[in-house]
Every structure is written in structure tokens, then in C-alpha cells.
Amino acid sequence: MISLRGVTKRFPSVLANDRIDLDLRAGEIHGLLGENGAGKSTLLKVLFGFYRADAGEFLLHGQPVSIKTPRDARRAGIGMVFQDLSLIPAFTVAENIALFLPGLKAVLDPSEIERRIAETSARYGLEVEPGALVSQLSIGTQQKVEILKLLLSEARLLILDEATRVLAPHEVTALFEVLDNLRSDNYAIVLITHKLREVLECADRITVLRNGRVAGSLLRTEATDEKLVEMMFEKALPTPNLAGRRPPLRSGAPVLELCHVSTRAEGAGTSLHDIELSIHAGEIVGIAGVSGNGQKELCDAVLGMERCVEGVKLLSGRDLTNEPVHTMRSNGVAFVPENPLTMASVPFMTVLENMALTRTAHYARRAGFAVNWQAVEADMNSTAQRLGFPVMFRAISKSLSGGNLQRMVIVRELTHDPQLILASYLTRGLDVQSAIAARQALIQARDRGAGILLVSEDLEELFSLSDRLLVLYAGQVVGEFRPAETDPLTIGHLMTGSEAKHVHRQ
């Protein structure tokens, strides 16, 4: 349906796409696979008219077509679901979809729009409530709305950028069923991901990008795990050796203690109720839960972003309840937030400047009139080398891919030997290799005596890393286990609230 020929896109410090050829066919799911920074997102943003290609051309049904703006792309029947969804939270589902319809009438006909939504959603298994406010929908449902929006706007090629990143396992399965239906109706679909399992599960054709070039293209039938990994990394992966490396639980002094902590949420947030939590030195405490059940608030409460309306927070025995963030930071609390773009970095600063932000006082020279950039670079470099992460200090952080940004934040937060690390979705957006390195770095920090709070939705990750596992549901701790004494099924039931509260403490 659409072909890309020789598409090249250069950013100031990187060549993101280098002469890429890609054929997207109707009735086919095309998996686009690659490490962080391999150029997947950039390529599709070029195709969607978000960036302008420096060279190359697009062919629509064999005819050259110019795509310079997202409008052109939509006219060519291309629709894109962005990594961070683009719905308007204050609008209802129907309003969001109507906003996107081509040839929208001056006077809206809500029943007509709702009829069309109902028709399409029934056909592809995309059940949504047209009158519901988007702000009240789960991420998975919001994604359905995004897809519906594209279908109703008559897109024939759907681009899904890291669509599964924010979804729970059963939501991923549901999404793949929807995609199957769409394929049989002759839609062309591009699925951007770095998860092998997913492309093998649902794609018909798989193209692997590496360093901005096409490393190879395979039919699903010819593809195997090993082949794809080889294409992605050009070398064999070190086997993740996490299990069995856990030393016997050391009962170090408690680094963090929360006693009966409650918070009051503003707006759409979740309030915490009566949280009892302690993290000892040399211990990783995993927090399992479906996102939106208070994980963000828990981290923010510990960090000092959110006020505790009740309860006490002790850091290494000192009462620091409701102390500001900089006090917590200077007492050795590090934080890897779930969204590095909005929560941890300043887009128009260079990576180096961003690296200095958590420790401005430490790096200040001459009473603050100068900043010791050499020291920043040296410190960060040594952490980056330990992790095996490449860091482009001079790049503007806005130009980094999601994974590179996450690596930047991880490097920054693991420098300076923090005594307490709050890691929220540590490996989100990271490729396999980086994820392993990040996990190993966490274990190293633990072995050096740091206390770690690990928030994740990836049960496999939680089970392999945690020394203790807590389940958070609706702002409450509903279960506490040793990983060896429980199984994912139990945790899964607690996460979804389908089992009564049962806490068995050590």
C-alpha cells in the first residue's frame, strides 16, 4: 500500500534514519523491531509527517506522494497512535472521536456520531462507552478510543508506536485480537516495539532496525528468536543471570519506614490509605499493582512531592515527614520516575545540564557563581561506563529517544551512592540489553547497602528482583509476601482486587 524509499532523517547529533526502504502492505501486520534509539519512532514520525525527511520518497499505491504534515498523512490514509496518547481528557469519547472526523459538519449530530462509533466498535471488538469522559478511562480503553478514532477517520494504515508498553498482559491479548480483525478487513498495520515475543505473536512480516538502518526483513514464518536477536544486536546477548544471585536476606537497619501514612489526592489521583512499609538496607521491596492504584502517589509521598495528611515517614530513623524534596534528595533519596520525559528531565537543556540538576549544590563552585561541569561529566561517565550505557552529554535532551532518556535518568539517579532508590517502571522503554544492565545496576546498589523500592507491572521482573513483594490496590497495601512463598496468580488476583485482603507478614 505504502512504500518508503531511501528515507533519511538526520538530527543535529545523530543520523536517526539512514536510507530506509520499507513496504507496508494492506492486510498485513508489520512488526518494526529495534533497540532503543534504533530509529523506529523517528521513521514512523517521518511517515506521519511529523518530521520532514532529509531525503527519500513515499509511494502510495505506486504513485509518489508528498507527506510534509500530519494533514498530508491523514489524507493519504495514514493514522498513528502515539506512545503517549493524544486524547483530550476533559472530553467524552464521542467528542474526542468527532473532533478527528474528516468533513465534520458545522452543527454536530451526536446520535449519528454515536451510531458510527457503535457500528465500528462492535465490528472490531473495541467496546467503549461513547458518553464516558476520557479522563476516567483506563489506559487500555483510551487506546481503544485512539484506534476507533483512526478507523472512523478512514485511515487505512495504522501505526502503533509502542502500543503495548502501557498495557497489562490481558489488555495486550485483547489488542492483538483487535489487530487480527483489522488485518482480515485489509487494513495495513505497523506495530513498533522492542519486544520480540509480541512481534512473533502477531506480526506477519518483521523488519528489524539497527542504528538507523534496516538490519533485515523477515516473514513471520522464517523468523525465530535467535535470528531476530542477532539482527537487533549484531551479537549474542549476555544471558540474564538474576535468579539465584540473591544473597540471603540481610536484616540491615531500616532505610525507610512509613507508619500509617495517608495522603489526600487532588483531581484524578489516588489517595493512599494507612500505608505501612519499611525498606531495610540491602533490600529490594517490589510494589505490584495495576497502574493508577497509588504507585505514583507512594513514590511522591516518599520523595516529598505529596503531603502526608496522616502518619510518619522516617528516613534512616530520622523523622522527615513532609520535608521538601531537596531535603529528601540531599539525604540520599534517588528517584527514577515512570515518565522520564515529563517527570525527570528538562527538554531544552543538554543531557549534561540535566545530569547536574539533582545535585546543583554539590557541583556549584565559587559559592554558586560557577558550575563544575567537568566533575558532572566525570561522575556521570563513570556510572554510565559501569552500566554500559552510552551517554551523549552535548545532545539536547529533547532530541533523545524515550529509551535513551530513560538511560540518562538511570545514570543520573544511580550516581552518588543513594541510600534509598525509588525506581518506578525502571525498565519501561528499555531494550533487552539495557533492561538487563539496569536491573544488574539495581542489584549492585542493593548489595552495596541501598534500600530499593521497585514499582513495576512486570511480574516477572518483580519476582526475579524483589526480596519482598507488596501488592498495592486502590491506595492500600493488600498483600505482602516473599517472592518464593507466592506465585504470580495470587498476586494477579490481589492486583485486580478480585481477592479479599490477606496480609501475611513475615
Next chain:
Amino acid sequence: MSTASSAASRPILPARLRDAVGRNLLMVLLAVLSFGVILLLSGKDPIQSYADILRSTLGSAYGLSEVVVAMIPMLITALAVALPARIGLINVGGEGQLYIGAAFATWAALTLGYLSPWILLPLMMLLGMVGGALWAFIPGYLKAIGLVNETITTLLLNSVAPKVVGFLIFGYWHSAMDTVKTTNFVPAARLPAFFGTRIHLGMVLALVLLTAFWFVMKYTRWGLEMRAIGGNPQAARRNGIPLSRYLLSIMCIGGAIAGLAGMSQVSGFYGVLILNFSMGLGFMGFLISWLAGGDPLGIVLMSAVVAIITTGGNLLQLTRDLPYAVINILLAFTLFVVLARPRFFEGKKA
């Protein structure tokens, strides 16, 4: 890799500077052209009128000095807007802060006139800054505790401040002859002037402040923290930068700078506190800061342009029989062109 990119970035800077200057001048040119149409419509010869403006300002040493005099309060009030703008605060209250600063400085000039100028002038500067800072503290505090947006409060306080000054003049400070102004300041309370012109020490103050602003933003720890807040307040807070402390203190410093502009006007320019003396200097600073995009060099350039327009405009109403309001139209055109900023003027984006 890192050395190569830093080496490459060095020669880029002058080019960027040249671009910025060229871009600003182009925008002014566009405004001038559209205003020419207005002049034509009202039956005046635009070329003659512009020639008049230029001759009266840049054509003679005296004219030039008057432009510089007019620039002084503009530079300072523009900085009072540009600094808070770096952390996302919109200070529309320069006008009010300037009045209160002027009133504080006047108190010292009137009651402590016996002191040596070496003590009195620094004291007046300090008081002017304290006055402006206090006036800005109100919106700053309300903003820092998350209660009210500073844009509204600073704007509203602008109409309160001149009334406060009026109360002081009418009630206590007015001179024996005149109810709308104080007695003239003693020489010790006057900022010294240079070269037999009306250019006074305020010019030096303004340039020092602008240089300090540039240096702080570019090289210091506080500049780094402020740029972080301006770039992403949420991330800055999570990274341990004390956000509300900055909001409050930068608002107060902005107010202090505007207060200093008030002090410099009464002490350097008028030598007396007159009711409603400012006539919108604070707003002019706001305009200039936005025209210049908060850039120190841009502030100097834009102040020069605005000063030429206003001083030249004074003459225009005499020689060309144009109402002074016409000058406001020209200023409005300039603002409009900058805010509507056509894509053409923006640098190439990657």
C-alpha cells in the same frame, strides 16, 4: 564525540547572535511599514515623518542623549519582567512595583536629605528595591502557596500603587506651591548626570544589572536551577530544586528591580516625586521584554527602538500635527508583529 561537538558549537554563537539582531530589525521594519500606511491614510507623508523621527533622535548628540535617557527606565523595567519570565512567572506588575519603589526612595530623599550622597544614594536605591520587592511579595506569596495566578494579582496591584503614592503626596509630602508633587530633592538625593546631558547613573545601573542577569543565567548554579524550573517545573521539583522558594524570591527580586527603576526615575530624571509620573513605564518594560524574548541584548536593542519611537514621536506631534496617540499605534504595531511572529522570522528548526 563530545570534543568534536563542543568545538563545532563555538563558531555558531556569533552567527546566532547576528540572526537574532537581523530578525528583530526585520520585525521592526515590518511594523514601520504598516504604520506608514496609517500615516498615508491620515494624509501625512510617511517618509518625511520617519525622517523627522530619525533626525530628531539619532541626528544630533542632544537627540541621541535624550534617547538614552528614555531607555534607562525601559531597560530596568524590562529586566524586572524578563527575570521572573525565566521561571515561568508573568510579572505584569512592573508599573506598581516602580511606584512603590519610587515612594520608598522619596521618603529617604525628603527626610534624610542632610546625609552625604555617598550614603544617601545607596540608601535610596536599597529602599527603592525594598519597596518594589514588598509590592511583589504579595503576588509572589499567593502564587507560591498555589492560591492565585501572579498575572492577575500583579496586574491588579498596578492600579493600587499609584493611589498609594497619591495618598502620600496629597497627605504628607506635597510641596508648599503644588499639591501634585513633592518639594524638589536636595542635590545629595540626585543621581549624578554625565557629559552635561540628562543621562544619569541609572544607565550604568541598568547595564550592570543586565550583564549580571546574563551571567547568572548562563554560568551560575542558580541560573541552571532557574532554567530547569522554566523548562519543566515538575521535573525540577522532583529533582529537588526548591520551586516555591524560587517563585517567591524571584518575584521579589523582579519587584526590587522595578522598584529600582522607580528610584532611578525620581532621583535621576525628575528630581522630585510627581503624581502619576510613570505613565506606563512598567508596561513599556513588559512590552520590551516580550519583544526581546527575555534576552539581555535584545532588551537593549528593543529599548533603543522604543525610545526612538517615543522621543521622536514627541517631536512628530509638534511638527506634523499628529496626536500623541498615534505613537501608541506604532508601538502596538510593533508588539503585534512580534507576537504574531511569522514563521519566516524564526530560525530554521531542525
